[in-house]
Amino acid sequence: MGALLAVVTITNLLVGQAASAATTAERASGGWYAELPDALRVCENAPWKGGPASAPSGAIVVPAGDNKGFDFGQAGKTYWFAPGTHTLGDGSYSKITPGGDSVFVGAPGAVLDGKNINLYAFAGGAANVRIAYLEVRNFGTGKDNNNEGVINHNSASGWVMEYLYAHDNDGAAVFLGDGNTIRHSCLKDNGQYGISMFKDQVEGDSAIKNIVVNNNEIAGNNQDDWESRIEGCGCTGGVKFWDVQGATVTENYVHDNLSVGLWADTNNIDFLFDRNWIEHNDSIGLWYEISYNATITRNVFKRNAWVSGKENLGSPGPAIYVSESGGDARLASAKSGSTNLNINDNYFEDNFSGISIFENTNRFCNSNGNTSKSYCTPFVAPTIIPKPYDYDYLHPINATHPCYTSIKNEPYRSDCRWHSRNVKVFDNEFRFNKANVPCAGTYCGVQALYAQGENNLPWMPYTVAEIQQNVMLTGGNSFHDNTYVGDWTFVKGWGEAISWNAWRSAPYNQEAGSTLNGATEPPPVPNALDADTATLEGSLGKWAAWYGSSVQRAAGAAHSGAYGLQIDVTAGGGWGVQLGNWPGFAAAPGAKRVSLWARQGTAGISAATVSVLWFDSDQQLLRTDQVPINGLSTNWQEFTAQLTAPASTATVMLEVRSANGAVGNSLHLDDIVVADQR
Structure with missing residues (x-):
């Protein structure tokens, strides 16, 4: 293979x-x-030892020993490092500063050693530099170089770094800039990252473009444990991508990093992750955060997040974490091939959890819930949030930015947020054996589609309920045609666990065409109502007494299954019940079928009316349709109506009312459906 x-x-x-x-x-x-x-065992195969045994024609020979003062700055020249150890003197800032279009290539056994004295190996702004066949080690003075790079320290453009062994350096072994490639290299046991990148923000554009990360082994990084040294820094991993447009990340072996494996954080656009083997990283295997348009395909994820999953029991420890990220047709998609965020044809085995699609209600640009403080989305100007910053959580960080002054109005209401939407998870294989995984808490072995946050910012137009609806129901996120083996659980809303059948039923309607442990039954008919509200099998659902009545989940009221809804009349002069989740369940415009089964629990209620209320996204009532249920008896009858939800429909509510029936009379309802016509 x-x-x-x-x-x-x-x-x-x-x-x-x-x-x-x-x-x-x-x-x-x-x-x-x-x-x-x-081919992925790069560290074992040691390709860095394959450099030219003698100096190429015209090359400048760099002798082993102390190369302090050597003229490395000539443009267009090739430098050949002789076998042996090379050092750069005793200054912290002693380093190689290349000239443009230069080449640095090592003989077999050539080592560049920073002696834990020099901070950087290669730096400066020269373009089109190639570095190959070198071992680069011991740069940094011990637990320093935070957020800095050893090779290509200044993220200069056009660099090609290949056949390297970069290990035991502080900070990141390699930084990337525009048009950079890192390939066929072993990046191991570095203090912070194997690979990272950073350039100053560019107003209205990405800071770095078009990078290639191919056929590297990236292992054991974050030796200096920066997350414990800087609380909440989010600044560690095998690779950290930051503000990049256009990346191909292919055929890498990313394993045993003491943090996240691959982490794309903040306005990354148009990424392809293909045929990577991501295994046994302490935290998330692949994290795509406040970013856009990616294809994650044909990768292997094994045994990731065993450490972070146990340390943070309040949320899943997934193999793939999609956090405030998704697809947007307004942005580039040349590398990813899609304006969605596609996760397809991957293999998952015994990770702490599977895939989490999450959105933080309080995270949007110009909010203190956003940890990338000075960044806005690509759709709002200025994209660089100007100072001053106010770190009081209840106030904006810049009161003059449109994502404060105009955030309640479109397009700002939509475009000031990073959204978890248009995420498609399909044709993957998920295997989970709880006996093999050090499970703890309630989120081990889960797939998650959820949102959290607080309604505690007076100027914030978003609510937790709205964002949860978007992530779960209306944002275009879907799992389908996947294969599951093992004891899987599914998480929605705030993080509540639900069963496979509930996950596949309305209102979530996930996993069409998927199988669990060989089950191949077709998905249930989509229903706007959740399973319990429709069938009462698990709970009373959203049903609530309104006036002159009480409601209960009753075994004697079942048309199918074990339970149904029993309405008891408690006062004369009429009665009513309604759904208690105003403004109701998510629904779309168009042709609908409304159906339910009804009968008298006791004689006395001969007729009732079901009112179907359609609301728009501003919770304004668009129209009320009436579905009469007449001629009731003690025998079950099905009542149906063909309705059309108005344009702009976002939610649907139900009410059931009647003007007849005496105290003690009852009505039974079951199998209630509001669904698209087929």
Whole structure:
């Protein structure tokens, strides 16, 4: 399998239907994921030892020993490092500052050693530098270089870094800039990251563009444990991408990092993650955070987040974490091939959890809930939030920015947020054996589609309920055609666990075409009402007494299953019940079928009316339709109506009322459906 993987390059990459078909066939035959391909064992294969044994024609020879004062700044020159250890003197800022279009290549056994004295190995702004066949080690003085890079310290453009062994350095071993490539390298046991990047923000544009991370082994990074040194820094991992447009991240072996494996954080746009093997990282395998338009395909995720999952029991520890990220057709998609965020044809085995799609209600640009303080979304000017910052959580950080002065109005209400929407999870295989995983808490072995936050900012137009509805129901997020093996649980809303059947039923309607432990039954008919409100099987659902009545979940009121809704008349002069989740369940405009089964619990109620109330997204009533249920008897009858939800419909409510019936009379309702017509 290693030979097969070695010839898969970005030039013949297939992300769409053909790739899906190939991956499905691979899964059926035992799968390319069954064993780590030899081509990904970069640290073991040691390609950095394969440099030229003698100086290339015209190259400047760099002798082993102390190279302090050596002229490394000549443009267009090739430097050949002789075998042995090379040092750069005893100054903290002693380093190599290349000239443009220069090449630095090492002989077998060439080592560049910072002696834990020098901070950086290669720095400066020269473009189009190539560094190859070198071991680079011991830069930094011990637990320093926070958020700084050792190789390409200034994120200069056009650099190609390949066949490197960069290890035991502080900060990030490698920084990337525009048009950079890092490939065929072992980036191991560095203090903060194997790879990272940072350039100053560019108003209205991405700071870094078009990078390639291919066929690297990235392991054991975050040796200096920066998360414990700077609380909440979010500044560690195997790789950290920041403010990048256009990245291909392919055929990397990312494992045993003491934090996140791959982490794309803050306004990253148009990423392809393909054929990576991501295993046994302490935290999340792949985190896509406040970013856009990615394809995550044909990767292996095994045994990730075992440490972070146990340390943070209040949320899932997923293999893939989609946090305030998704697809947006207004942004670039050349690398990803999609204006969605697609997660397809991947293999997951014994991670702490599977995939979490999450949105923090309080995280939007110009909010103190946003940890990327000076950044706004790509759709609001200025995209760089100007100072002053006010760190009082109840107030804006800049009171003159549109994401304060105009945030209640469109387009700002929508565009001031990073949204978790248009995330498609399909054709993946998820395996989870609880006996193999150090589970703790309630979020081990889960798939999650949820939102949290607080309604505590007086100037914030968003509510937790609205964002939860968007993430779960109206934002275009879907799981479908996946294969599940094991004891999986599904999480929604605030983080409440629900069953496979509830996850697949209205209002969530997830996993069409998916199977769990071989089950292949078709998905249930979509219903705007949740399962309990429709069938009463798990609880009373959202039903609530209104006037002259009481309601209960009763075994004697079941049309199908074990329970139904019993309405008891408690006062004369008429009665009513209603849904208690105003403004109701998510619904879309268009043709609908409303149906329910009804009968008298006791004689006395001969007729009632079901009112169907349609609301828009501003919770304004658009129209009320009446569905009469007449001629009631003690026998079950089905009542149906064909209705059309008005344009702009966002939610639907139900009320049931009657002017007849005496105290002690009862009515039974069950199997209540509000669904699209087919």
